[in-house]
Amino acid sequence: MSLTPAACNALLLRVGRERDRDAFAALFQHYAPRVKTLLIKSGSAPSAAEELAQEAMLAVWRKAHLYDPARASAAAWIFTIARNLRIDSLRRGSSTLYEMDLAFGAEDPPQPDAILSGAQDAQTVRAAMRTLNPEQALAIEMAFFQEQTHSQISETLGVPLGTIKARIRFGMMKLRAIIEREMGGAA
Amino acid sequence: MSARRQPSEERLLAFAAGTLSAPESVVVATHLALRPETRAWTELGQAVGGAVLDDLEPSVLGLEALDNTLARLDTPPPAATPAPRNADPSLPAPLRGFELGPWRWMGPGVHVRNVLGPRDGACRVILLRIAPGQSTPLHTHGGVELTCVIEGAYATEEGVFEPGDFEEADPNITHQPRVVSDKPCLCVAALDGEIVLPGRLGKLLAPFVRL
Numbered sequence: 515m516s517l518t519p520a521a522c523n524a525l526l527l528r529v530g531r532e533r534d535r536d537a538f539a540a541l542f543q544h545y546a547p548r549v550k551t552l553l554i555k556s557g558s559a560p561s562a563a564e565e566l567a568q569e570a571m572l573a574v575w576r577k578a579h580l581y582d583p584a585r586a587s588a589a590a591w592i593f594t595i596a597r598n599l600r601i602d603s604l605r606r607g608s609s610t611l612y613e614m615d616l617a618f619g620a621e622d623p624p625q626p627d628a629i630l631s632g633a634q635d636a637q638t639v640r641a642a643m644r645t646l647n648p649e650q651a652l653a654i655e656m657a658f659f660q661e662q663t664h665s666q667i668s669e670t671l672g673v674p675l676g677t678i679k680a681r682i683r684f685g686m687m688k689l690r691a692i693i694e695r696e697m698g699g700a701a
Numbered sequence: 702m703s704a705r706r707q708p709s710e711e712r713l714l715a716f717a718a719g720t721l722s723a724p725e726s727v728v729v730a731t732h733l734a735l736r737p738e739t740r741a742w743t744e745l746g747q748a749v750g751g752a753v754l755d756d757l758e759p760s761v762l763g764l765e766a767l768d769n770t771l772a773r774l775d776t777p778p779p780a781a782t783p784a785p786r787n788a789d790p791s792l793p794a795p796l797r798g799f800e801l802g803p804w805r806w807m808g809p810g811v812h813v814r815n816v817l818g819p820r821d822g823a824c825r826v827i828l829l830r831i832a833p834g835q836s837t838p839l840h841t842h843g844g845v846e847l848t849c850v851i852e853g854a855y856a857t858e859e860g861v862f863e864p865g866d867f868e869e870a871d872p873n874i875t876h877q878p879r880v881v882s883d884k885p886c887l888c889v890a891a892l893d894g895e896i897v898l899p900g901r902l903g904k905l906l907a908p909f910v911r912l
Contacts (some may be wrong), residue, residue: 519755538771542770543767546770548755551758552761564760586747587748589751589752590751593751598719602710605723605819611795615743640749640756655713657720689745689749
């Protein structure tokens with residue numbers, strides 16, 4: 515089954531505000547299998563990935579009251595929960611590095627160049643990703659899988675390290691420009 | 702060319718993705734705590750993470766996975782946020798989660814203490830405190846050196862570095878930062894490779910000073 519980004523945001527909001535178990539079950543069925551894939555691609559054994567995916571969804575239930583759809587998409591928020599759990603399982607004590615991340619900047623004074631009102635729309639982010647050239651998109655995606663350094667990515671793809679870094683840098687700058695432009699158009 | 706005062710986009714993406722090494726993550730997180738405006742980049746990385754997650758092929762889960770999770774929804778969560786592991790309130794929040802080694806003298810006006818925990822091979826995290834007017838007698842051989850200023854300021858040929866400023870050392874350049882603030886300059890750094898104290902003093906101290 516597949517859910518639209520807007521439907522995911524609405525489900526997560528219902529979990530946070532109404533403790534709605536049906537909404538949680540729907541989110542679970544969409545995201546738990548994908549979180550498991552993400553964890554396997556990040557180097558977890560399938561059984562550990564399955565367990566951690568369930569822990570991540572349990573954390574989604576417990577923290578959903580912190581979710582603010584004006585600041586992040588459900589996908590980005592659930593990704594962040596799964597990332598934090600994975601890091602915590604690998605390195606104890608590192609959770610303080612990421613504590614602020616779930617709020618997605620809610621505790622900060624508004625920034626003139628805040629990009630999140632654009633990035634909250636997962637559709638915008640995916641559309642922006644599709645405008646990158648395939649090499650930039652691949653270099654950015656690879657940064658999410660395995661605890662691999664840029665030099666390992668460079669070896670895997672057989673291109674110089676500086677090229678990988680440049681692809682990521684220009685890809686990220688392009689994504690930011692597109693999302694900011696989208697946001698400007700909507701305001 | 703003026704020096705970059707924030708981590709590169711590729712380092713910020715790796716931080717957001719959760720794939721940056723532990724020592725580098727500590728220095729980047731310190732920068733983000735002091736310079737919230739840089740979070741626009743890490744939040745973009747998290748948004749991209751959401752897009753990557755949505756596009757992944759779903760894995761098969763055990764038949765009972767959903768029911769098992771639903772059955773646990775009402776169990777109380779484990780203990781709340783862990784207490785800070787060090788009692789230095791002057792440190793930015795990301796550094797409060799780690800135990801600290803004792804301050805050690807590393808030369809005139811220079812003290813160093815280890816941030817215990819984050820390691821990646823030879824790479825580790827230290828706090829560096831340098832007195833006003835002093836130069837760091839330290840430089841590394843090989844490996845990346847990331848530095849973030851917490852208090853005070855230092856100057857190099859590239860300009861003045863103030864709290865929150867992030868510097869990525871170029872392995873080809875050995876510079877000698879000098880503290881230009883009235884109070885000591887406190888920095889957090891990720892170091893890879895051996896630290897060398899240059900000059901005659903370094904040779905004299907080498908047998909006694911180890912990091």
